[in-house]
Every structure is written in C-alpha cells, then in structure tokens.
Amino acid sequence: MIVIGLTGSIGMGKSTTAKLFAEERIPVHDADATVHRLYAGEAAPLIEAAFPGTTHEGAVDRKALGARVLGDPQALKRLEAIVHPLVRKAEAAFLDRARGDGAKAVVLDIPLLFETGRETHVDAVVVVSAGEEEQRRRVMARPGMTEEAFAAILARQTPDREKRARADIVIDTSQSVDDAREQVRAALTELLLRQARR
Template sequence: MLVVGLTGGIGMGKSSAAAHFREHGVPVFDADAYVHQLYEGEAVPLIKSAFPGTTRAGRVDRALLAKDVAGRPERLKALEEIVHPLVVQAEIDFLCDQEAAGAPIAVLEIPLLFETGAEARVDVTVAVSAPHHIQSERVLDRPGMTEHKFEALRGRQLGDADRRGRADYVLDSGTTLENMRTDLDGLIESLKLQQGSVMERLRPLRSS
C-alpha cells in the first residue's frame, strides 16, 4: 500500500483535496479531526492534569487551552507531548486497517506534516498551495478570523515556499478548486502506479 502525506497551510485548499481523495475511494485520516476527538475523550484526563482549568463538562475547552499556551512555547511543547503520540498511534492503526482491507492507497492529512517530522511515516508527500493574497482572502473570510489570528497561525506553519520545496508533489489551488481537482485526478492515477514501502516499518507498531 502507498501511504500519501497530504499537507498545506491554512486556507490553501487541503481539506478540498482530502475530500476529492475520498470521492475517489481513497481512505483519508484527518489528523485535526482526530485531535478534536481526543479533546472529547482519551486526552481529557491527561490535559486536565497538565493544564488545570482548561476542561469543562468532561471535555477540553479549546479556547481556554489556547489561552493557556498562547505565547508560552514550553506550555505548547507540553501539550504536543501529550497529543502527538496519541495521533501518531491512531494514524498507524488506521493505515494498518486500510492495508488489511486491501486499499492500494491511503492518505494522512496532516497540516504540520513537515513541521512534526511526519514525512517519515509516508511514502510520498503532496502539498496544496496558493498565492498569499488568495490564502489571505480565504482565511479572513472565515467567521471570527482576524489578521492577528491569521498571522499567529501562519507563524506556527512552515512557509509555503519551503513546503513546496520539500513536497514530492505540489497541487496549485490558486486558480480554482475545480482546476485543482482536475490536477488531482491525474495525480491519483499516477499514484496508483507506485509501490509503497513505509508500511514495512509501521506495521509492527500497530497497537494491540
């Protein structure tokens, strides 16, 4: 099975690309969505202990947690040390399940793929990219988004030029998402011809 790492900065069109993979029958693991699940389940007692006052009604209050770690790199690192291993294990289990089901390709959708070293857990990487002014328009159009929040989010992410330089494939979403989907159709057909090897390393790490 070929494991694809899908990434892209905020507002680049990564979620649309992931949805298109799914439309082609390719299974996709959404790392961000899984973190949301953790904040309502497995990670709650761990975060409650490490970050007192950031949970409400048995779940993590994301606004309170964000306030706790804002401008405090050591606190953010402590949070990542709780959440990251849980996400990685879930990704590995997901991939093993998809391989067992006979999927030829599986996708890990990871916003901070290169920033967290997740490229070591995939065979190929795909970055979704758009010019800065288009990215800015898309993000600032979101409810509750401000320039300050946008820049803070971008500050945590690898620059687009660096991401493009490190990716095996780049999808341009700067014209229209429909054009990007057309390009992705061709990429998916190309990926189907490739053989992966990363599962040889990941398979033994599956949880019992």
C-alpha cells in the same frame, strides 16, 4: 500500499483536497478530526491535568486551551507531547485497517507534516497551495480570526514556498474545485505508477 502525506498551510485548501481524495475512494486519516475526537474523550483528562481549567464537562474547551498555549512555545510543546502520541496511535490503527482492506493508497492528512518531521514516515508528500493573497483572503474571512492569531499560526508553520519545494506533488487550489479534482486524479495516477515501478 502507498502512504501519501497531505499537507499545506492554513487556508490553502487542504480539507477540501482531502475530501477530493476521499471521493476517489482513497481512505483518508484526518489528524484534525482525530484531535477533535480526542479532545472530547481520551485526551481531555490529560490536558486538564496539564492545563487546569481548559476543559468543560469532560471535553476540552478549545478557546480556553488556545488562550493558554498560543504564543507560548513551552506550553505548545507540553500540549503536543500529550496529543501527538494519541494521534499516532489512531493513525497506526487506520493504516492497519487499510492494509487489511487491501487499499492501494491511503492519505494521511497532517497539517504540521514538515514541522513534526513526518515526511520521513510517508511514501510521497502532496502539498496544497493557493498563493499568499488567496490564503490571507480565506483565513481573514474566518469568524473570529485576527491579524495576531493569523501571524501566530503562520509563525508555527513551515513557509509555503519551502513546502512546495519539498513536495513530490503540489496541488494548486486557487482555481475551482473541479480544477483541483483533476489535479488530485492526476496526482493519484502518477503516484500509483511510481509505486508500481518500485
């Protein structure tokens, strides 16, 4: 089974690309979705203990938590020390299930793949990119997004050009979804061929 790490900076089209892999019947583990589940369950009491007042009725209040950790590297580290091990546990269970089901390939959708050194835990890295102008247009169109918040998020992320340089395959999402779909199909063909040659 080939484990594909899918990543890309904010606004580059990673979520859409993950859906395109899923359309090709490739199991996808979405780290963001896992965090959402954890914030509504297992992680909430741990986060409340570390950041009092950031939960409401047993679930993390993402806005309150964001206000506490964004722009504070030490607070972010504390949060990551709580959340990352729980995400890895969920990911390991996902990989075990996929192997048991005989999957040929799986995708781990990991937003901070390079930033957390996860590229060494996957067989291939696929980076999605759309160029800086398109990225800015998409991100600034999000409700509540500010220049300050965008800058803070970018500061935490490995620059797009570096991600592209370190990728096994780059998927350009600046055109249509159909165009990206063709690139995903080509990427899968190439990666499965590579795996077969090993």
